[in-house]
Amino acid sequence: MKKLLPILIIAVLVLGFVFVKVWATKGDQQKAADAAATDSQSKTPEKKDADCGCDKAPPDVFATVNGVKIASKDVDEPIKDRIQELQNQVIEARKAQLDFEINSRLLEGEARRLGISPQKLLEREVPQRVIAPTEADARAFYDENKKNIDAEFKDAKSQILGFLLNQRRADEAKKFAERLRLSAKVEVLTDNVTPPETEADRARVFAVVNGIRVTSGDIEEAIKPTVFSIQEQLYDLRKKGLDVKINDLLLDEAAKKKNVTSDALFDAEILPRVKPVTEKEIRKFYDENQEKINAAYDQVRGQILQMLQNREQGNAAAAYAEELRKNAALEIFLRPPDPPVISISIDDRPWIGGAKAPVTIVEFTDFECPSCASTQPVIENLVKEYGDKVKLVAHSFPLEQHKHAFKAAEAAEAAREQGKYWEYTLILFKFQKELEVEKLKTYAGMLGLDRKKFDEALDSGKFVDAVKQELSIGDRIGVASTPSIFINGKRIRERTREGLKAAIEAALKDTAKK
16 A cells, blocks of 8 residues: 555654654655755746766667557657656756765764764653644645545544655754754765766765765665655556557557557447447545545536546557557557565564575555455465465554554564564454554453553553664655565565465575576
């Protein structure tokens, strides 16, 4: 499940608990990306000569269809502005990451001097300076951004308040960083934070903070998730454009073979395949989206009907094109990006499977997320199937929109303290619509846990910091939805049993080669 937040306010909400999880100016990276995306809606992006280091030499030809070449430039031309926007986001992210690395070292140095953790230092310096936003502040924000928020004020208020609070925390944390800079020796050696051209280039020094170097390698390692996300978006853009061109070529060829126009072919081959839209389907769509539509059924029925009819026509055209593809000489040279290997902390986390397994699955989960509940038994069954070859490590990642998820993650830690993490989380997934605090305590009793110890841990917030640390780990590697699954450091998008098994087999083959 993804974070269900309006795109306009994602930028700071992803910093949830920013002052205790990460150095606040980390948010500048996301803000820069969001600002670039938002700005692009109103004007053509300014061209930049800088290299994003995220789009290395796509092939000159993306595909051939019955001997006809589809050149990359023909696919890229209609989407060149969006491609530039995405590339610029990486350029801005790299610049923001340098600031983050500098501020992180300042924070760590000051924390060492005081003999406390960086997290405790932020807790001490930031919250007391933050003025909590009021309902009036939330209303003003809502009124200003209403067109971008698909919810009524009463439903969005808590998220807006959280956004405004996190924004103020980020601002105060940034001010704290600026105060630390005044008393530190910081040398920024370049204004042009460029990607490395060679492996040796990663040793370039971009800044020195109290004698500690910040290198190109530090920057590149940190922005791996951002770069890969942009690469995926670039691939998806090109794949959609390429599919359209392939289908157009095939449809044109089919029309010529039948000696008819493309319109006549559409009428003869595609229209008969279009499934009629029923009144029940129109009503179902309206009911499922009523909160977003915000209008009476009779007012929007015609628009919904037209939209559903267009969708059915698109499905029919795609099905016909797929039939044509089967009989065509088709070669596709455009390839999806290979996910990077990301270093993920698994120290002191619950695990099952082989202690020295060659394959490690790391899962970020939310106990209130339906997708997590359905995926969990699939993963655990695969771990049993592979025995000592696979190890499963669990991380909590409670999403903002799930009211009880954070407390449920605390409860899971309290159960782990008594050696019953996996048994307890099984109950959480089974009863994920009933995760109120009293229910969480009841489930502990069902497992025979020491209720006094468990209840005290839950009531005192003993594991709050541990869950915040979990969120920090996930945020740092780009987790934004649950379940997020990594196999030997590579993010896996396919969560079916077949897809996960294929990824495990691939990982086993890779480790066997080493």
